[in-house]
Amino acid sequence: MKLYQSNTSPNSRRVRIYLAEKGISMPIVPVDLAAREQFSDAYAAINPRRVVPTLVLDDGTAIGEVSAILRYLEEVHPEPPLLGTTAKNKAQIAMWERRAELEGFAAAMEAVRNSVPALRNRAIAGPHDYQQIPALVERSQKRVRNFYADLNARLADVSFVAGNEFSVADITAIVTVDFATKAASLPIADEHTGLKRWYDAVSARPSMGA
């Protein structure tokens, strides 16, 4: 098993944090996004969407998409559980992880991809070129702020995004906050004390340096 990834890719970071939480180590193959290595024929043969990360199994099977990669890793390395243990718990974590991705991660990514000059024709990751739409930037920023406010309200009641246990929902949410802060100048607001408490607690985990 080996992981194709980039240190500058937030989606890659989701997998790196997961691996660190699990204590799984595997060969890492860097993909140089700045040099457009993801568009090389060699990488396109591994991942036709030309995105990182990709997990390549020992039989050569390539698994793309973070949710699919984590699903595989959880099956072969169930401990400690990060995708839940019971049917109900698995569904709740899936729900909250999905919401964090849809309302937070995807919105932050959209804000950045539609504004950075170097991504003028690359407003959406993947095999096809799409022009930026400037009007999307403001709407995406608003979505990230709404995500923060909603998550802040939730974290008044529970310790972690999906409830009382750390899970992949926290990984997606904290990668979103770090990425939105750094790449879209959208830090946590001072009044979001629940979100800030959660952020500080989760940031202190050793896995977060991954």
Place this chain on the structure above:
Amino acid sequence: MKLYQSNTSPNSRRVRIYLAEKGISMPIVPVDLAAREQFSDAYAAINPRRVVPTLVLDDGTAIGEVSAILRYLEEVHPEPPLLGTTAKNKAQIAMWERRAELEGFAAAMEAVRNSVPALRNRAIAGPHDYQQIPALVERSQKRVRNFYADLNARLADVSFVAGNEFSVADITAIVTVDFATKAASLPIADEHTGLKRWYDAVSARPSMGA
């Protein structure tokens, strides 16, 4: 267990088809989207994102998001498997389902939500209002056409979206095609013979009337 859903919601249809494929029956609670019932206090208490569908378990736990609902149902009704059986197979189905949703379903939804007059302030489903961005319509339509072309190429090699077995990836893809055809005037093009062959075969399954 009961399912809150709407007959006009493509996300609800994904769950209805899944239930029909599994032979699972449960009480169905209609949510009248035209009457904005999803914004009622009663429904918001069940699903804070104010979207359908929601699966409510016997203990009152509410599971939103199609992927989370199907994850729960697959755990409690594993046969016939629609999310895979081995670790590798589960990951491959998760990957292809995800791609169908990201590149097909989400794009078709974006094209419709940013153009329908009645959704002027509802360009994104969820608890918050967002204005439509007209420039998104054309880009989204282009994304759906690229999804069709990419899926057509894939279906030259395999019988179903995720490989040789019918899975949730086919459900997401066919709901996308039907929705894009009807609501965004984006039918399968004549030259996409692989996609058409797959569409005709999958459409003939009894579950598709759900």
